[in-house]
Amino acid sequence: xxxxxxxxxxxxxxxxxxxxxxxxxxxxxxxxxxxxxxxxxxxxxxxxxxxxxxxxxxxxxxxxxxxxxxxxxxxxxxxxxxxxxxxxxxxxxxxxxxxxxxxxxxxxxxxxxxxxxxxxxxxxxxxxxxxxxxxxxxxxx
Numbered sequence: 492x493x494x495x496x497x498x499x500x501x502x503x504x505x506x507x508x509x510x511x512x513x514x515x516x517x518x519x520x521x522x523x524x525x526x527x528x529x530x531x532x533x534x535x536x537x538x539x540x541x542x543x544x545x546x547x548x549x550x551x552x553x554x555x556x557x558x559x560x561x562x563x564x565x566x567x568x569x570x571x572x573x574x575x576x577x578x579x580x581x582x583x584x585x586x587x588x589x590x591x592x593x594x595x596x597x598x599x600x601x602x603x604x605x606x607x608x609x610x611x612x613x614x615x616x617x618x619x620x621x622x623x624x625x626x627x628x629x630x631x632x
Contacts, residue, residue: 537592538624545612549630551583562608566599605631
């Protein structure tokens with residue numbers, strides 16, 4: 492008598508379509524949460540950097556004023572010598588330092604309403620006014 496060895500049927504290994512869709516959905520949810528948190532922290536970092544940049548640029552304007560007797564008429568005078576600055580020792584700043592971390596220009600007014608000059612960081616939106624990361628910060632504050 493000959494015995495036939497009956498093999499149990501093997502199930503093919505792998506993932507079903509439903510399992511793959513579930514994993515993709517989970518990855519999408521996790522990615523959304525991570526991107527939202529990173530974006531918020533990025534704005535927070537840029538806002539802090541803009542306030543620090545305001546302080547640094549304000550000091551560069553003061554250096555210009557020490558050399559020339561008055562603050563510059565416009566911020567570009569920190570980069571290139573104007574005709575009315577006989578003791579110009581610049582450049583006092585780089586062109587890139589005249590923009591905030593969101594690439595908006597700083598607000599500048601000479602003579603200022605709050606002192607010799609007013610330097611304003613307009614925040615994320617680059618416009619006057621706003622709350623949160625859009626809030627303006629001036630050198631007089």
